[in-house]
Amino acid sequence: MEFNVLIGGEAGQGMFSVEMELSELLSEMGYHFFATKNYMSRIRGGHNFHMIRVADKPVHALSGRPWDLIVAMDDGETERRHRPSLGTGGVFIGADRVGQIEAEAKGSFQDVSATSTILVGLILAFIGADPAETKSAADEPARSALAKGRDFAARWELAGRMVIAPKAGDHCKLDGNQALALGALLGGCQFMAGYPMTPATSILHYFATVAAEIPVHFEQAEDEIAALNMALGASYAGLRSMVATSGGGFALMTEAVSLAGMTETPIVIIDAQRPGPATGLPTRTEQADLNFVLHAGHGEFSRVIFAPGSIEGAIALARKGFDLADRWQVPVFILTDQYLADSVQVMDGRVPTKMLRREYPVFEAGYKRYAITADGVSPLTYPGLSEARVEVDSDEHTEDGKITEDLDLRVRMVEKRLRKMEGIKQEAVMPSRFGDRKAATVLISWGSNHLIVQEAVEALQAERIAVAALHFGQVYPLAPKMARGLSRKRLICIENNATGQFAQLLRRELGLKVNHRILKYNGECFTVAELVEKVRKIVG
């Protein structure tokens, strides 16, 4: 049993408040739910809509089913766009009824913003939420506003229309960006510099907020060039550091990516993707920066790219990223996107919560920052710990960090920096497998599509269409062990871009030929229903 609601209107009309307050209460009351939003790059006006799915089992994607309830905060646009997708027996609450709620908010609470809370009360009544539970989950005046919402539901005969049982129990709800920020903290990150850019901005907000109470610093940079250079300076000085931006901001960072590669300074770089080129669709989703991040930075050096597909994955991979960056002294990239960034999900898996920390070995005078070693990793330390000087150079350099034009040494240094890839491949994060392992067809995904594909696979299995699936949380480097047995299967690669970048990478790195591509690049995420239909067309 599940319930799908859409709340639409102009930016600034309070839809986001409804989503926030509703998801807070759903979480508090133990419901399984998933919430995401589709919004425009403006603060007022336009058309935004928020979608919330409540179910009696874990859900981590938009179902794509007809809406059970649509709430229109505006006069016309939401109705025009979304009413055609209202399900049979679905309910449409339009401007007239929202107007009555607004009047109630003004009358009873002298506050028009109580409208959102009353709406939340109505929606909770719609799914048969226990009034006592609702009451205990909120404080005054929200409690009274929620009760008013229940009254409206009763008056309009909406109460208990679709009863959903709260079966999630005690859990944590997070959006993708919160998950990355928490993962970074668990990974021992203590420094972040950044310049605001949607959809990465909330990671910056999170860091700036927590920095007030813990030994962590956030610095707002004058531009993304400065942001990454600051983070590299902080990492060099001894703190695990990161930056977060979107594709356009990352474009400015690329020279410093190359600097990180040459100076072997550990760094974690989050790219929250949005549709490009250039400014593109600032508030929508896409997975089209893979090639960019893969090739960013002039010259040749080692790197790692993660692309988490869930809240748990975002926490775990962000955390791990800091250890990898330190251990191999390479840039570690985390590719997320607007969809994952802005999706609120119930976390039902376990995540590692042990804090990781940087080590601070002490060396004597004569320490060589770039000592050539078998695995390519030189002992790393930080200035001021002893007489050992830490000499770091963007030019080709000697083992002790001095500019050199010794071309034999140049060759050894290039090889040292590239040699790390072998070690990194050995400890690659294996893709997660699900579905019917024996099936002849394998759905391949990476990044934020993970759980949409997972639910689609379950739906296909219910239709007796057998498919296996593989989700890559580590998209680079790829090692043969990550794709064992795939060469004999029919491969369908699912990506939010127009050219199938990951399919190309599989071909290049592992020689795998992808047979079909399911691509979406209108700026919206896949829904489960849409994916099921597309796979059915290929397989069925």
Add this chain to the structure above:
Amino acid sequence: MVPVSRQDIAWCPGCGDFPIRATLEKVLKELPLPGKDIVLTSGIGQAAKMPHYLPYSYFNGLHGRSLPLAVGIKLARPELTVIAVSGDGCQYGEGGNHFIHTIRRRLDITILACDNKVYGLTKGQSSPTTDAGMKNALDPQGNLNTPLDPLAVALIVGAPFVARTFAGDPQHMEKVFREAILFKGTSVVDILQPCVSFNKVNTYPWYRERVYRVEEPLRERSEAIRTAQTWGERIPIGIFWRDEQFVCREGKEMFRKPVAEDAVARLLNTKCIMMR
């Protein structure tokens, strides 16, 4: 470290970088703090090679980026003495945006610009401080741009310590460097430095005829700006501005002080972390 005399130094014979380096080494050695706590940052260019010839930790980064590196280092490790040294092209051209905003951050960083008014390493093109009308490979008709006055810019954006010195006057450089580094706040020092290979106008004799010492910092920022802008027949050098009331940003102790496990657990357990 290989003694500087035996090291392969990449500067041209007679370069102003030599006396700057020797003076800087003397001042740093005599500072009342352990040498291990000094970190130099630099960008790219002839002056940016400076840290390679000094016995301290350094991060020689990319062109124009010595300042954001310095900011990151200082924020991470407030106890370190951080000095960014690079040329005029690096600090004022490619790094011009960082120059403005680093000053605004109110950190205890010293910014040294070896200002030879020309791009040396790329063979003599106009830099932001090149005199109007000077001819070179990219400006065969003469430089059409108005030269930037970096110290006036620094003063306008609020730098609390602003000075100009001259590579031909080691005694003066020594005093200015020492005061700049010991000053608690962002200090900006523009060092007039002849480029013997590519700047045939602003030579040692040309400067010697013109420079004069301003012995005391000026009393008003506006006077300091006027002094900084004085250029031509007479060129003032000295500490033009020194704001004793300046309040430096407090550093945060983070190095080797990891976030407590229970603090993160607490954040993790927060049912909803509100962020808008």
